[in-house]
Amino acid sequence: MKRINSNFCVFLVVLNHAAIWVPMGWNLVALNPTTPVIKSFVNETFQMRYNTSVPAETSTLIITLSQAMLIVGSAIGAFSTHVWVTYFSRRTALAVVHALSVISVVLMSPISFFLNSYEALIIGRLLNGLARGIGFTLGPLYVSEMVSRKTLGLYQSPTGWIVQLSAAFGNIIGHPSVLGGPFTWPFALGLPGIFSVIYLCLLPWIPQTIPHVLHTEDSNQSNYTTSTKPSFLLLQKLRSIRGEELMEEYSSIKAEIEADRAVEKASVATLFKIGRYRRQLIAVIVIQFSLQSSAIQAVFQYTNDIFIQAGVNPDHATFYTVGTLALMALTVFISSRILPRIGPKRMLVCGLIIATVGLIFLTISTSLNSSSPTVGIVGVVGVTMFSLGLGIGPMLNMIAYASIITTTVTRPNAMWMAGNVFWITAILVSFLFPYALETIGGFAYIPFMVSTVLVVLYVVVRIPHTRNRSSAEIQKFFVNSEKNMALQPIENHAAISTMS
Structure with a gap:
């Protein structure tokens, strides 16, 4: 394939991906392997302040807040993104994202540790979530407005494997035998901030976007x-x-x-009143929602338990979870090479179907609630299929496919709305799924299977193929809403094609 983007453009994409998506996965899991030492830190701090042991419920509350504030901050950041994409340039808004990230790291690492302040840890996690929520939309927008539309899918698809690989790396770094010890855990929480520091140092040489x-x-x-x-x-x-x-x-x-000049400054409510834009906005929401509908937030909260049930030594369960994340990252990486030949629509549908089969296996293994190794193996097979499905489908396509079907003018509003739905769903699943799992067992996965099937049906019927199609052809689908255009991909196109 003839090279289109310059080395400078590729450098900007790599820098953007590294600064946004590596901390995204790393910070998500940062407290998981370090939880025991964080509990000790909370107990020691409480003892120092009040000269008494911390009550169990207080310790649990502080740890829970430390975990939950990342998701809450992400949701707040997602809601505020509309302001950043409307009133600020992409470059300025991304500078704010990385400034927030650096401040959060300072709070979580040296300040919380040296000042014995778990409040600083909680506030730092909240600010870090705020940066994540804003960067979740702004990062892809910057890349979309810098690379050639012909290579949009190719350059947006790495986000999936970067997040999973960084999450796996974060689990390893945070392990007690690496940097998760009583005196080294601040480094485990602080290292992701290096990427934001590098970005801010290079900011004078980072250009505004073409639009x-x-x-x-x-x-x-x-x-x-x-x-x-x-x-x-x-x-x-x-x-x-x-x-x-x-x-x-x-x-x-x-x-x-x-x-789209006529709707450049239009509100989301106005866009929803116009058929072609409403269909486009809903399509982006559905594509990004597909990752949450497939139960990623639910499954990866309990992978350690699934592996332990299969007979894995509890001390080694974390490493099996790391292996699962690495498998998903490898799947996304390989799938991104196939994406230009098959197209995002087929990849998304196939991946969601495989993930649904994985959920069926997980439902069976969890419902039986048996210590039998056979049942445990069923659960491991379920997690493996689930990881492969997510890697082929939503992890690969949630950014790339959404970027391709939108235009420079409509993309900010569409990504903002989709981001809101994504993070709200993440919060609901994080808080509600544990209770559902405790109450109805493996049947708690059934709503995810149903929602995933509905997403597949919507994608098949209402979202266009984009392989070998120009932006104008893709937008024509939303204007006409012709089902035959969605069901029959165009194999050859001479003019400006969308390679994705």
């Missing part, structure tokens, strides 16, 4: 020739192509923005 520069040109109404416009010069810096190809892409970017 932002175009908008600035329009506002200033400056008299530039095309070849001297800052937006064209930026595009030239971001691409390896030259001549007519470069001019053609520049024209297509402007045409894409111009096509």
Whole structure:
């Protein structure tokens, strides 16, 4: 395949992915392996302050708050994203994300440790969640507005394996024998902040996005020739192509923005009143919701227990969980190589079907509630199939597919709405699933199976194929809502194609 994006553009993508998605997975699991030493830290701090042992319920509350504040902060960050994408440039908003991340790390690591403050740990986790929630939308938006649309799927798909691999790495780093000890746990919580520090140090050399520069040109109404416009010069810096190809892409970017100019400043409520935009927004929400509907939040809370039931030594269960995360990361990585040949729609549907089969195995193993190794193996098979399905489907496509079916103008609102639904669902599952599992056992997985089947049906019927389709063709589907267009992929297309 002919190279389109320049080395500088690829560098910006790698930097963005590393600074956003590596801490995303790492911080999610940071407290899991370090929980015993954090409990000791809470007990010692309480004893020092009040000269008495911490009550069990107080200790549990502090640990629970430390865990939950990350998700709560993520939800708050997701809600606030609309402000950041509307009133600030992508570059400025991302700088705020990484500044929040650095502040949170300082609170969680040196301040909480040296000042013996579990309050600082809780506040740090909240701020870290805030950065995660905002970065969850802004990171993909920046990449979408910098790379060629032809390579959008290719450059958005790595997010899945980066998150899972960093989560696996975070589990290893936080293990008591590595950096999860009584004097080293601040390093386990603080190391992810290095990526944000690097990003902020490089900020002077990180450019604004092409649409932002175009908008600035329009506002200033400056008299530039095309070849001297800052937006064209930026595009030239971001691409390896030259001549007519470069001019053609520049024209297509402007045409894409111009096509939706009428709704550029429209509210989400207004967009929902217009059929083509409503269908587009719902499609993005469904695609990103597919990861939560498939029970990722529920399953990975209990992987250690599933492996222990299968006969794994409890001391080694964490390493099996790490292996599962690594398997998912490997699956996403391999699938991202296949994605351009098959397309995101087929990959998403196939992955969700495999994940549903995995949930059936988990339902059986959990419902039987037996110590039998055979039942335990059924659970392990379920987790393995579930991980493979997520890697092929939603982990690979939730960002890439959503970016491809939207335009420069509609993407911010669509990703913002989808992010809200994603994090609200994550909170509900985190708090409600443990009670459901305790009450009805393995049958607690059934609602996830039902919702996943509904998502598959919606994707098949209401969301278009994007492989070998231009942006205009994809948007035509939402205008016409033709089912035959969704069911029959176009195999050949000559003009500007969407490689995804």
